Amino acid sequence: xxxxxxxxxxxxxxxxxxxxxxxxxxxxxxxxxxxxxxxxxxxxxxxxxxxxxxxxxxxxxxxxxxxxxxxxxxxxxxxxxxxxxxxxxxxxxxxxxxxxxxxxxxxxxxxxxxxx
Amino acid sequence: xxxxxxxxxxxxxxxxxxxxxxxxxxxxxxxxxxxxxxxxxxxxxxxxxxxxxxxxxxxxxxxxxxxxxxxxxxxxxxxxxxxxxxxxxxxxxxxxxxxxxxxxxxxxxxxxxxxxxxxxxxxxxxxxxxxxxxxxxxxxxxxxxxxxxxxxxxxxxxxxxxxxxxxxxxxxxxxxxxxxxxxxxxxxxxxxxxxxxxxxxxxxxxxxxxxxxxxxxxxxxxxxxxxxxxxxxxxxxxxxxxxxxxxxxxxxxxxxxxxxxxxxxxxxxxxxxxxxxxxxxxxxxxxxxxxxxxxxxxxxxxxxxxxxxxxxxxxxxxxxxxxxxxxxxxxxxxxxxxxxxxxxxxxxxxxxxxxxxxxxxxxxxxxxxxxxxxxxxxxxxxxxxxxxxxxxxxxxxxxxxxxxxx
Ligand SMILES: Cc1ncc(COP(=O)(O)O)c(C=O)c1O
Numbered sequence: 067x068x069x070x071x072x073x074x075x076x077x078x079x080x081x082x083x084x085x086x087x088x089x090x091x092x093x094x095x096x097x098x099x100x101x102x103x104x105x106x107x108x109x110x111x112x113x114x115x116x117x118x119x120x121x122x123x124x125x126x127x128x129x130x131x132x133x134x135x136x137x138x139x140x141x142x143x144x145x146x147x148x149x150x151x152x153x154x155x156x157x158x159x160x161x162x163x164x165x166x167x168x169x170x171x172x173x174x175x176x177x178x179x180x181x182x
Numbered sequence: 183x184x185x186x187x188x189x190x191x192x193x194x195x196x197x198x199x200x201x202x203x204x205x206x207x208x209x210x211x212x213x214x215x216x217x218x219x220x221x222x223x224x225x226x227x228x229x230x231x232x233x234x235x236x237x238x239x240x241x242x243x244x245x246x247x248x249x250x251x252x253x254x255x256x257x258x259x260x261x262x263x264x265x266x267x268x269x270x271x272x273x274x275x276x277x278x279x280x281x282x283x284x285x286x287x288x289x290x291x292x293x294x295x296x297x298x299x300x301x302x303x304x305x306x307x308x309x310x311x312x313x314x315x316x317x318x319x320x321x322x323x324x325x326x327x328x329x330x331x332x333x334x335x336x337x338x339x340x341x342x343x344x345x346x347x348x349x350x351x352x353x354x355x356x357x358x359x360x361x362x363x364x365x366x367x368x369x370x371x372x373x374x375x376x377x378x379x380x381x382x383x384x385x386x387x388x389x390x391x392x393x394x395x396x397x398x399x400x401x402x403x404x405x406x407x408x409x410x411x412x413x414x415x416x417x418x419x420x421x422x423x424x425x426x427x428x429x430x431x432x433x434x435x436x437x438x439x440x441x442x443x444x445x446x447x448x449x450x451x452x453x454x455x456x457x458x459x460x461x462x463x464x465x466x467x468x469x470x471x472x473x474x475x476x477x478x479x480x481x482x483x484x485x486x487x488x489x490x491x492x493x494x495x496x497x498x499x500x501x502x503x504x505x506x507x508x509x510x511x512x513x514x515x516x517x518x519x520x521x522x523x524x525x526x527x528x529x530x531x532x533x534x535x536x537x538x539x540x541x542x543x544x545x546x547x548x549x550x551x552x553x554x555x556x557x558x559x560x561x562x563x564x565x566x567x568x569x570x571x572x573x574x575x576x577x578x579x580x581x582x583x584x585x586x587x588x
Pocket of ligand 1: 214215276277278279280306307353355356357382384385407
């Protein structure tokens with residue numbers, strides 16, 4: 067959360083819980099995106115709905131508070147090279163982060179399994 | 183553009199404002215929070231320390247007398263600036279917040295009295311009244327102004343006509359959204375119902391005059407740092423007759439003419455409301471701020487701000503993802519959302535990437551944001567010393583953010 071004193075930047079009323087997104091919406095987003103080519107088999111109307119769900123899940127990811135200072139730090143540094151890349155980093159930061167956490171979790175589980 | 187283009191910082195008028203010369207690449211659009219200070223104001227402050235350096239009203243030596251004369255002159259100047267007849271009708275305070283608290287605590291309330299404010303007030307014109315209700319039995323009524331800046335005068339009239347209503351305390355301009363309250367009508371409605379009127383003029387005097395003569399209100403509070411002056415100095419201005427309804431809430435040096443172990447004799451107002459040593463250096467700076475405004479003239483100020491507002495309007499209204507809070511755009515103050523972007527993050531991007539200073543959050547208007555279930559937003563506030571190129575840079579920056587970051 068951005069800490070900017072009493073001016074209340076942190077008072078958003080449409081925040082999404084990190085854990086809810088991480089465990090439900092994020093896997094759904096990954097699965098639905100990965101399987102998107104299949105949507106071409108189910109007709110254009112259903113494909114439209116599929117796309118809407120994927121886009122909404124992606125948009126939701128922006129409403130999670132996840133190390134915002136790091137996100138801004140990285141994006142503003144990248145801005146010095148390219149505004150487009152900076153915007154790209156800014157938009158996808160939460161997804162990158164969650165993806166890394168899933169990989170980390172998977173790695174931990176696999177390592178423990180191997181040790182056992 | 184994929185690669186960052188080099189910013190062009192030409193055209194920055196820095197002459198009168200040292201902060202602009204020291205930060206030629208900065209675009210300052212947070213003027214509703216505090217204004218920039220002209221060189222004269224900064225020199226005025228230091229002239230107290232280098233040339234006067236004494237206590238007013240207390241020391242009879244020549245430096246003390248000079249300070250007393252200068253402070254008296256300042257009081258006169260301020261009273262004329264707000265259209266009051268006498269210097270004694272100006273009480274020096276630490277700022278608008280202090281002025282409102284002083285009024286709130288010094289006014290002699292009776293049990294059951296009611297105060298009316300609008301829902302759009304800054305916390306400084308809300309919390310003192312809430313606190314007053316907690317201690318004594320003074321009730322607070324809130325007149326609703328909705329998220330589009332709409333209000334119903336009939337609703338206000340109904341509140342004013344309650345026999346318990348004693349004081350209406352309103353901002354003459356809001357720090358949250360641009361709003362044009364029909365002040366003359368409101369004041370005459372209040373007076374018709376024997377309700378006194380206090381105006382929080384914090385957001386007004388940098389942009390337009392506000393005058394006891396023209397509008398006939400009863401009390402007025404403001405801070406000098408918002409009108410080119412120093413921080414830590416403000417004024418509570420009032421018509422002399424209202425001193426009868428007040429009693430100083432804070433006592434100390436300068437507030438009394440005599441004291442025994444059980445009693446004290448108060449000095450005459452305004453001195454009995456100014457406990458402790460005065461903020462002399464800031465008072466010196468405050469006078470210079472008024473002189474600067476008078477030198478430029480409100481008509482010039484308004485003309486320049488109208489031009490800047492128009493530029494903002496043209497540049498911002500068609501931007502992708504842009505929505506505005508309040509009635510619209512034709513003002514030096516704009517409060518907005520860019521898509522779903524967090525206002526704090528947007529403000530930081532504008533600062534770090536584009537060197538543009540704005541303000542994010544709920545702007546000390548928690549009540550209004552909560553009541554309207556609004557998210558924190560980004561406030562852009564221009565002043566007459568901003569340039570066309572400042573606005574152009576803002577528009578270009580927001581265009582780029584809208585394109586790349588949404
Ligand atoms: C409308 C309004 N009232 C009161 C205040 C409080 O002013 P200060 O903090 O200078 O006392 C502000 C400051 O932003 C304001 O905008």
